[in-house]
Amino acid sequence: MSRASEQAYSQIRGMILSGALPPGDQIREEWLAEQCGVSRTPVREALRRLESELFIRRSERQRSFVADWSLDDIEDAFVLREMMEGLAARRAAGRITSVQLASLKAENEAIGRAVSADVPDVHAFLKHNKSFHEIILDAAASARLTNLLARLIEQPVVWRTAQSYDVSDLQRSHREHNELLAAFARKDGGWAESVMAGHIRRAFHTYSDAHLGKKPRSAIS
Amino acid sequence: MSRASEQAYSQIRGMILSGALPPGDQIREEWLAEQCGVSRTPVREALRRLESELFIRRSERQRSFVADWSLDDIEDAFVLREMMEGLAARRAAGRITSVQLASLKAENEAIGRAVSADVPDVHAFLKHNKSFHEIILDAAASARLTNLLARLIEQPVVWRTAQSYDVSDLQRSHREHNELLAAFARKDGGWAESVMAGHIRRAFHTYSDAHLGKKPRSAIS
DNA sequence: CCAATGCATAATGTATACAATAAGCTGCGC
């Protein structure tokens, strides 16, 4: 994507993720153009993309609104992600190279360091976690799968989930990654798929526990 | 989508599907604009959409080309579709209304008529088959699933598959739909999922048989 | 007082001019 378009895209997306644009709000192209310091043309392009990624929804009358996700929507997203990341893990197990396996190990060691400190480094966790999953998707070698998953893993709710992680959640995530590494090392696709599916499913429950007022564990910050 | 954008989208898509724009060909925005009788603005919008649907790929230097799919790409698409339509069927089984079930039956009866004639009506088959699958997706009631599947089922290869269907394939498809109806009537999600997955998987083999020179059966036309 | 119609306003859709960038070509130096 070109300069102005990319600028508009990441800025609008940031406003949605940060909550500066609350769910349900109507947004006007011209206003966004002013905010981003570009013309309406690249803003429109960014909006179309955000719409296809379900960050934004449009009314029948062509007005744009910040998407407002129900808990059911969120569970849908997790179920699909579970299925697709499971498939990715299965495929990856049969294709992963020793170089990729080594990179995966390195990322998970970085995750281990981030979660074992007295005060866990959530930012580092997120960064290496992202890399970890990206390497797997890469090893799965399916452009289409990558394409579809990209629409899920970057979505607002999934993103915010990590923010509500507990120390013990982060550490469990680290251990589950180790299970995945073992499955990959043995090229056991079925095992990798099961571990991955459980890993994603747990993330959903962590999310729903934290967001339904049940909070059975203490929050990090 | 608005008038000119929609015009550009469907016309370009049609040129790709019909082969008027062969895979690998570079396409220029201005030329397309002339062809479609609109300006570059709606053409660019259509191109972005076609790119996200993998009809078109763009080089690192922002040139657009008609996508060229390998057999592996095609199998990927079928595997994903199998997984997602399977999920849709499972969800639909638990949610389908009697009205939707009646519509499904009606569509499949229309399919039955189309395939039992001396010369099968392929066009009618395609139309009612599409409606049949859409009703299921509707009953599954997951906006996200609908969104993702839309990117798969409309893709060129999947589309052309139906063109290479044999009379016996069409009739088998009709029978498999009846199995699905039985599973829905009993609200048996697991059964529905299995039947649907097999249904899609068979479509892949029909495609690959027809396109690898193996043609074990006679072609329709 | 309610409803419907038409006008005013505001938003999105499209065309076009211009800017930036990539590709291709020509000629020069080696």
Place this chain on the structure above:
DNA sequence: GCGCAGCTTATTGTATACATTATGCATTGG
């Protein structure tokens, strides 16, 4: 003859003006 530099042309990116369409309000008729 080969390769690279710089210019020329072709193509995409952005801004803006204008067209079209939706929305809300006011006014009028019932």
